[in-house]
Amino acid sequence: MEWYLIGIGGALLTTFGFVPQIIKMHRTKSARDISPVTLLQFSAGTILWALYGYHIGDVIIISANVISFITLVAAIILYNSYSRK
Amino acid sequence: MEWYLIGIGGALLTTFGFVPQIIKMHRTKSARDISPVTLLQFSAGTILWALYGYHIGDVIIISANVISFITLVAAIILYNSYSRK
Incomplete structure (x- = not known):
């Protein structure tokens, strides 16, 4: 079994987990x-995860969390625009 | 600097990330x-993350993702109850 594909699948699904919520908003x-x-x-x-990834020198942890953070900033901007309407 | 605390902080914040959403629903x-x-x-x-954690024998990855999964099941149950009201 290609275990690394399981890990990559989990990482991709959670890294982009807020994208459907952004689209819905x-x-x-x-x-x-x-x-x-x-x-x-x-x-x-x-x-914190990205800082920890930087400390241990893990490019995957850094990338995944920086991407997640960008989607979260987008989600927070949309929340601020639409939560009162 | 206590880097492991940064890692633990990131893990706790994301593992319990859906708890405020559950409380709000x-x-x-x-x-x-x-x-x-x-x-x-x-x-x-x-x-997928928990399976990967099991494969590489990492108790932290397994625990964090099992706990996250339980909070997500709770969130899905609440969503199903309240999304049409």
Whole structure:
């Protein structure tokens, strides 16, 4: 069994995990039910993970968490635009 | 600098990242804006990560992803209850 593909699959699914949520907010122009704490908590978590990845010299951990962080910034911007509408 | 604390901090923040979202859905009894694709994608991702952790014998990866998966199951149950209200 190609175990590294399992690892890559898990990494891709979670790294881009907020993309469907971003698409839904963008499409519905609504974000009232989204928890901003969840978005901020994940953002802080990905920053710490990326720092840790930098410390241990792991390019995969750095890349995955920087990409995740970018999607979270997009999600937070959309949340701020649409949560009151 | 205690780098392992940075890693643990990142792991705790992301592992329990959906807890505030679960609390918000439970409190507001509303989940219309939540993307079920995001919840399912993260669920699948954590299963693959846990399998990969099992393969490489990493208890931290297994534990973090099993805990995440449990929170995601709770989030999916709440989404199914409240997304149509």
